[in-house]
Amino acid sequence: MTRWKELSGANERTAEMEPIGVVDIGSNSVRLVVYEGAVRAPTPVFNEKILCGLGRSVATTGSLGTEAVERALAALSRFRVISHILSVKNIRVIATAAVRDADNGGDFIERGERAIGAKIEVLSGETEARLAAQGIMMGFIDADGVAGDLGGGSLELIDLAQDHLNDAATLPLGGLRLIDTTGNKIERATEIIDGALASLPWLRNGAGRTFYAVGGTWRALAKMQMDRVGYPLRVMQGYRLTTREALDLCEQFRKSKKPFDLPGITGVARARREVLPFGALVLERLLRQMEPRQVVFSVFGIREGLIYGLLPAYERARDPLISFCEDYAALRARSVEHAYELCAWTDMLFSDPSLEETADERRLRHAACLLSDVGWRAHPDYRGEQSVNTIAHAGLGGVDHQGRIFLALSVFHRHETSEDTGALLSERLRSLVSKRVQRRAKILGAAIRAAHMLSIGMAGVIDQTPLSYENGALVLTLPPAYAALDGERLRRRFGALAELVGKRAEVRISG
Incomplete structure (x- = not known):
């Protein structure tokens, strides 16, 4: 993760996205999905399917059934109105095997285009x-x-x-x-x-x-x-x-x-x-x-896949997980710039050889930092519970279930200090991942918890309070301008972090 300031344009990028709709006329169902925009991690804002069974009798009769056709046309008419309500100007309509193979597929296309108000592309196999x-x-x-x-x-x-x-x-x-x-x-x-x-x-x-x-x-x-x-x-x-x-x-x-x-x-x-x-x-x-x-x-x-084909090369090259987390932080966190700073601050923490991580583990840690403050509006007693449910079931791409659980547990521990506290879901999730994943999630959650005692969730503070390792100690250095932030609560949280990484805790005031 680099160029934090450049990445902070996520808010503007999200606001500028234009919705795009895709209508998929399949052999079994007709579906409309409206996405926020054509981006690397597209988020559906509307998703509806109607099971029409267009392909039910094509193999034996060669034709789309009359009842199935009428159901499909009614669905397309409904989707046209929905697209208008959602201000979808860019809509792509595709048809697959049933329409492609049917003798009366051409007639259906003509009627379907009138119903949806857009060109229908019949895809080859x-x-x-x-x-x-x-x-x-x-x-x-x-x-x-x-x-x-x-x-x-x-x-x-x-x-x-x-x-x-x-x-x-x-x-x-x-x-x-x-x-x-x-x-x-x-x-x-x-x-x-x-x-x-x-x-x-x-x-x-x-x-x-x-x-x-x-x-x-x-x-x-x-x-x-x-x-x-x-x-x-x-x-x-x-x-x-x-x-x-x-x-x-x-x-x-x-x-x-x-x-x-x-x-x-x-x-x-x-x-x-x-x-x-x-x-x-x-x-x-x-x-x-x-x-x-x-x-x-x-x-x-x-x-x-259709959306992916519309993306420019630079957008395709983006990491889908990080892309989603950037946009989500821009929408839900108090300061997305602070989330980027957490990535760099925890880089210093995980620089110790005992915390050596793979490239994918580092990527997941950065994603967790970006998501770490998305539950701040919840009641303090339920932030851990709500965060673990939100992140565990979010529309993430570019991550397997092990990684998804790491993200959820990391943010859970950012709010909850005890494994015995909070959501039942977090207990069940822990059973699906290794002890290494659990330990990393606890350490990262404790680090984010300590960082928030310094920054109060705002940017421009922790980038001035570096971490380092010296003679068996985890050292937090505060500049004179922030010396008054030192106190009992900070030392308690920082001490808990140091204990998790097997070090003594030391807080210094520089200069």
């Missing part, structure tokens, strides 16, 4: 795969593996390694299409799925890497798993399963005589349940063919 990959690039750093986006009509697959897109394909394996093709007989689907996957020998390049699962059906499977194991985070982005865990989950559908009675399924929308067995079977056969190391679920897909 190749473009769908590329946008799905760009969605993964929007939500993850240095993504490496195969991304799969399962919709109602098709499955898009693409190999990506960091910013490079490699082999890609689209297959007719969407949930609704398989229901239509097999007459809703799942036992007939295995041969169809295996035959389609066998046409892609490059899938074996995914062995030992990550499979990024995109699409509402696969997210519903992951939600079932979360419910079954009592997973404390209700966040899908970055949720991961080992390949064995994912296969076990999928096999339950194949082996169950009553798949709609499986544990956790009550948390899945009824309209989504019918495609779950087929989505689970596609995932199972895909994992057996590819043999990846793990499955990581993503809420970032073709819509976010």
Whole structure:
């Protein structure tokens, strides 16, 4: 983290953002998402989907069903009015497999464009795969593996390694299409799925890497798993399963005589349940063919990939986590400049060899500093509890669940000194991370707590009160102008910090 003053333009950047809307006409649902702006970490301000089932009968009849078309057109008309209310001048409308493959797709496009008041772009399978990959690039750093986006009509697959897109394909394996093709007989689907996957020998390049699962059906499977194991985070982005865990989950559908009675399924929308067995079977056969190391679920897909494609190169190069935290601090913290100063102040603390950190740990520490004051408006007795809930479930990208928990616990300890105090969620989160992560979160929280005794959350103070290590002591040096800030409460907090890093506490007045 450098150039703190330059970064303080986050407030202005956020205020200048113009909303952008994306309408996704899929084979199962029609959805409108309105984002604050086309930025590296886009925040949705409105998100609504309507399950229309456009692709329900395309495989057998070749056409979009009349009832499905009318539902979709009604959704588009509603979305046009919503976009007007939200002052969305820039709206992109895309249509995928069902409209692309249907005989009457052209007629639907004409009527749909009148309903939404905008041009509808019908994506090719190749473009769908590329946008799905760009969605993964929007939500993850240095993504490496195969991304799969399962919709109602098709499955898009693409190999990506960091910013490079490699082999890609689209297959007719969407949930609704398989229901239509097999007459809703799942036992007939295995041969169809295996035959389609066998046409892609490059899938074996995914062995030992990550499979990024995109699409509402696969997210519903992951939600079932979360419910079954009592997973404390209700966040899908970055949720991961080992390949064995994912296969076990999928096999339950194949082996169950009553798949709609499986544990956790009550948390899945009824309209989504019918495609779950087929989505689970596609995932199972895909994992057996590819043999990846793990499955990581993503809420970032073709819509976010579309936004990513609109970004200039310098915006794409930004860290999505830091970008989000900068904007969030600009909106919620008392002083975003103070948050930047905390990053530099804690750099001095973590310079001791005993606190050596990886590049990713340093990045997470900076992100926690940026988020450290977002709960200041809450009642003092509940700042820790509210902060841990807000940060643990925030719309963060570029971070896994371990990192997300570190951020939440760090800010929790910035407000709460005892692990026995505060939110039940914080106790459950600690059980998911290592002792190292817990210790780092406690140290960082204590450091931010001590810093606020000096700065009162305002910029321009702690950059004049450096930390250093000397002869087994953690030294805090105050300039004469701030000598009166020294006192019992400061020494108590600073002493607690020094104890956590195994040092004596020493406060000095310079000059």
